[in-house]
Amino acid sequence: MKPEELRKLAGTLADVLPIEILPETDRQELASHMTLRKFKQDEVIYHQGDPAAHWYVVFEGLVKVLLLDENGRELLISLHSRGEFFGELVIFEEKVPRDGTAVSVIPTSVFQIGRDGSLAVLKRNEEARRHMFERLSRNIRKLEGQVEDFAFLDVTSRLAKYLVEVARLGRPLPLTQDDLAAAVGSTRMTVNKLLADFERRGLINVERRNVRVLDEKSLMREIRA
Amino acid sequence: MAVDADSVMRVLGAVPIFGALTDVERKELAAHMRPRRFARDEVVFHREDPAAHLYVIASGAVKVSIPDEQGHEVVVAVEREGAVFGELALFDDAPRSATVTALEETQVVQLAREDFLGVVERSPRATREIFRLLARTVRRASGRIEDLVFLDVPGRVAKCLLDLATAHARTDVELTQDDLAAFVGATRVSVNRALADLEGLGAIAVGRRHIEVKDRDALRKQVRY
Numbered sequence: 001m002k003p004e005e006l007r008k009l010a011g012t013l014a015d016v017l018p019i020e021i022l023p024e025t026d027r028q029e030l031a032s033h034m035t036l037r038k039f040k041q042d043e044v045i046y047h048q049g050d051p052a053a054h055w056y057v058v059f060e061g062l063v064k065v066l067l068l069d070e071n072g073r074e075l076l077i078s079l080h081s082r083g084e085f086f087g088e089l090v091i092f093e094e095k096v097p098r099d100g101t102a103v104s105v106i107p108t109s110v111f112q113i114g115r116d117g118s119l120a121v122l123k124r125n126e127e128a129r130r131h132m133f134e135r136l137s138r139n140i141r142k143l144e145g146q147v148e149d150f151a152f153l154d155v156t157s158r159l160a161k162y163l164v165e166v167a168r169l170g171r172p173l174p175l176t177q178d179d180l181a182a183a184v185g186s187t188r189m190t191v192n193k194l195l196a197d198f199e200r201r202g203l204i205n206v207e208r209r210n211v212r213v214l215d216e217k218s219l220m221r222e223i224r225a
Numbered sequence: 226m227a228v229d230a231d232s233v234m235r236v237l238g239a240v241p242i243f244g245a246l247t248d249v250e251r252k253e254l255a256a257h258m259r260p261r262r263f264a265r266d267e268v269v270f271h272r273e274d275p276a277a278h279l280y281v282i283a284s285g286a287v288k289v290s291i292p293d294e295q296g297h298e299v300v301v302a303v304e305r306e307g308a309v310f311g312e313l314a315l316f317d318d319a320p321r322s323a324t325v326t327a328l329e330e331t332q333v334v335q336l337a338r339e340d341f342l343g344v345v346e347r348s349p350r351a352t353r354e355i356f357r358l359l360a361r362t363v364r365r366a367s368g369r370i371e372d373l374v375f376l377d378v379p380g381r382v383a384k385c386l387l388d389l390a391t392a393h394a395r396t397d398v399e400l401t402q403d404d405l406a407a408f409v410g411a412t413r414v415s416v417n418r419a420l421a422d423l424e425g426l427g428a429i430a431v432g433r434r435h436i437e438v439k440d441r442d443a444l445r446k447q448v449r450y
Contacts, residue, residue, distance in 0.1 A: 067367065069375045069450040077367050089363060092356035099364055123349055133316040136359040140313055141322050143366035144301055148291045150373035151299035151410030185374035 003031040009059065010034070010111060016083025017057065021127040033117030039104035045087075048101045052090040054112045058082055061108025062173060065100040066182060076182035077146075079105075079173065085135060091118050106174050150185060153223065158184040159194050160222035163204060167213035174209040198222075233258055233334050236283045239307045242358065243281075245350035254344060258334040263287075263327035269311075272324045276314030278335040282306050285331025288404060289323045300408040302365065303328065303389055303400070309358065315341060328399055373410050375450050379419040381409035383447035386429060390438040399435045423447065 001009075007027060010019060019027065036059065039045060045056065048068055056063075058080050065086055067075045077100060080086045086102055122128050149158055162184055166173050175183070181191040195211065198204045203219045205212040213219060233255045237243040243251055260283070263269055269280065272292060282304060289302040289310060301323055304310050314321055315338050344351050372381055385408050389398045400408070406416040420436070423429045428443035429436050438444065 067371050069371070071450055073375060073450075075371060075374050077370065089360045092353070092360040099367065126346065129345075129352060130316075132356070133359070136356070136363065137313050137317040137319075140359065140362050140366060141317075141319070143363060143370065144291060144322055147301060147366055147369045147373065148293065148299055150370055151407075152293050152297055 001036055003028065003034070006034050006036060006111070007031040009036065010057075013057070013059065013083045018131060021131060022121065022125060026121045026125060026128075029117055030113065030121055033114035035112050036109055037112050038109045039107070041104060041106050043104050045102040045104065045110065046098050048098050050098045052087065052096070052098050053115050055088040055090050055115065055118065056086050056102070057111045057113065058084050058086070059109045059111055061110075062105040063102055063108060063110065064105050064179065064182075065102050067100050074182040075185055076179055077143075081171075081173075088132075088135075090115050091122070091132075105179070155184060155186045155190055156194055157223045159186070159191060160198070160219050163198075163211055163213055164216055164219055164223075166211075167216065172210045172212075175211075176209055180211075230255060232283060233260065236281055236307065236334065240281055240309060241354040242309060242351050243344070245348055245354050246344065250344070250347065254336070254340060257340045258336050260332060260334050263331045263333070265327055265329050265331075267327050269325040269327065269333065270321050272321050274321045276311065276319070276321050277338055278311060279309060279315055279338070279341050280311045280325075280333045280335050282308050282310070283332040283334055285333075286328040286399060287325050287331060287333075288328055288400075289325050290407060291323050298324075298407045299410055300404055301369065303408075312341075312355070312358065313362075328404070376448065378409060378411045378415045379422060380448050380450075381411065382416055382419040383423060383428070383444045385409050386423075386436060386438055387441060387444050387448065390441070396438045397435050398438065401434050405436075 010017070010031070014020060022030070045063065046052070060082055063080045063086055064076050065078045065080070067077050078086070087098065089096070122132065149161060153161065159180065162180065177188050177191055177195065181188045184191065195204065195206050198219070199206050201218070203213070203215045205214055234251060237251050237255060243254065246254065269287060284306050286303060286305045287310065288300050289304065290298045290300045292298045310325060345355060372384055376384060382405065385405065386398055389400070390396055402413055402416055402420065406413045409416065420429070420431050423444065424431050426443050428440045428447070429438055
């Protein structure tokens with residue numbers, strides 16, 4: 001795809017990505033360091049431990065980032081949908097390998113953007129830097145919230161909280177029960193049992209790759225520190 | 226020891242963000258900084274407080290923690306001389322995400338938001354260092370989550386002691402057993418048991434309000450995923 005076409009495509013993300021804060025020349029420069037990559041469901045975008053030279057913006061679809069331990073256990077640390085960044089720490093740190101594995105949850109296309117070009121653009125644009133600071137700060141707050149949940153909450157509470165949070169996004173996330181287990185740091189078996197229990201009590205409806213929250217208030221009462 | 230202008234300069238020079246400034250810029254900045262002293266267990270700021278300053282530790286140590294409604298807390302980080310804290314809320318204009326408490330007699334210098342942002346705007350190198358600091362914070366937070374999910378309590382205690390001893394290049398970790406419990410997200414009882422086991426192995430010596438790391442390799446062997 002030509003840079004011109006890529007720019008047009010990226011421009012359609014304007015409601016979630018303030019591309020207009022960049023002057024024309026910088027938009028051109030970014031586009032020249034950018035490619036659009038398509039992934040089928042469950043394809044790996046990058047592996048934990050890989051050397052890193054690019055960062056990504058989701059154009060459409062959904063991406064999960066997993067942390068893997070030596071025994072192959074997975075922890076789903078974050079989800080990224082349209083207009084959201086992932087792998088962006090590469091912009092700020094040199095020669096640090098990927099600390100997680102990024103996988104497409106459903107068919108997904110992402111903009112892959114080179115580190116060096118992005119650094120040059122950031123260097124020139126106060127507004128873009130401020131935007132990045134804000135995104136990183138938000139990211140850190142979110143992670144610290146997760147630290148809190150994992151330290152204080154049991155599995156039942158974590159699952160209830162996760163379901164409420166996902167439901168509040170207002171759009172269904174096509175997560176499997178394996179994904180849910182990895183997100184709350186538990187096993188598929190435990191999550192399956194808990195979901196069945198929530199469903200039996202009329203709190204949720206378990207569908208294929210979706211959990212619909214029917215009674216948010218009661219689900220919230222399952223969250224106990 | 227009072228914090229005089231010279232020692233403020235010395236402290237600033239050792240912090241990567243401010244080390245990026247010229248001598249003149251640093252001197253000007255130091256003139257705007259106010260030294261403050263905190264006794265052991267004194268709170269520097271509370272979670273949810275409005276944020277107006279960034280802090281640099283001139284001497285001593287603080288813990289960064291998140292309290293929950295039930296009065297539990299989880300310790301997110303321990304910071305020592307030369308470390309910066311409180312920078313997060315300056316970027317996204319949000320209230321404090323954590324509570325910071327002095328672990329021992331601690332001297333800090335505080336810098337107002339506008340003065341700090343002035344530095345950021347003036348110096349590309351300082352900006353790069355702040356991005357690097359934020360990126361490290363992101364990694365640290367996801368590392369904490371990983372530990373909480375993948376390690377059992379004895380493993381988390383061993384890892385926490387190792388990390389603290391390594392990060393601060395010393396063998397003494399000045400934490401109470403309550404702090405340690407809050408750091409690893411466990412009860413004091415199970416932390417006590419883990420410490421007794423580690424002491425039995427000759428890996429550490431437990432004193433009042435501090436733990437001495439005697440054998441790093443023995444500790445490392447206890448960190449099993």
